[in-house]
Amino acid sequence: MATEPVETITNWCEFGEYRAYILMAIARRAHNDDLTHRGEVVYRRVLCDVDDVQDQYDDLRALVARHDYTFRIYLSVNARNTLDAYFDFREEMNGWIHDLVAGDDHAIPKLGKVDSYWKSALHSPEARDDRCFQFDVDDVTDAEIDAFTDALDSQTTVLLTRETPNGYHVLTEPFDYTAWEPPVAYDDLDTDGQLFVEEIEAPGSLA
Structure with missing residues (x-):
């Protein structure tokens, strides 16, 4: 079990009401010759509590182990405000429903990827809770x-x-x-x- 990365994460994070962080593993083209920019691999996990850290880190490591790529793991410097992100994301989803009612079927695939879109909303600059x-x-x-x-x-x-x-x-x-x-x-x-x-x-x- 790797302890130093987990300690780095837990020592930096200041959890609280409506505060979360994004932990991500990224395989970039710059570090993997056989990857294209469009083929870069990104996994993201949301940390809401100190008890999440070890499990989510282990989950990312398991996902990384499925690939023969070099990955780097990063942590969002600024905590994310989950309440602000929720209201922004709800507005975004309302737009999907409006498009569906209007006959635009481009929104249909988004409904099957809500988790991914939620993480993107949480990761947006508008959702940051700090200004480091x-x-x-x-x-x-x-x-x-x-x-x-x-x-x-x-x-x-x-x-x-x-x-x-x-x-x-x-x-x-x-x-x-x-x-x-x-x-x-x-x-x-x-x-x-x-x-x-x-x-x-x-x-x-x-x-």
């Missing part, structure tokens, strides 16, 4: 990432620094970054990012 920043900093030395986080400390609260296959994810409270001059160039700033949890290499690559 995620800095993606790649190809840096230990000294450079230390300088980067020290500089952030003078601007805001650094919540987490997590190593990734290419560098680091640095999570902070929101602040006016437009006036900030970082000592090290960062690759991306995401206001609704996905925290790297784990890379699972394709079984064939381990031979």
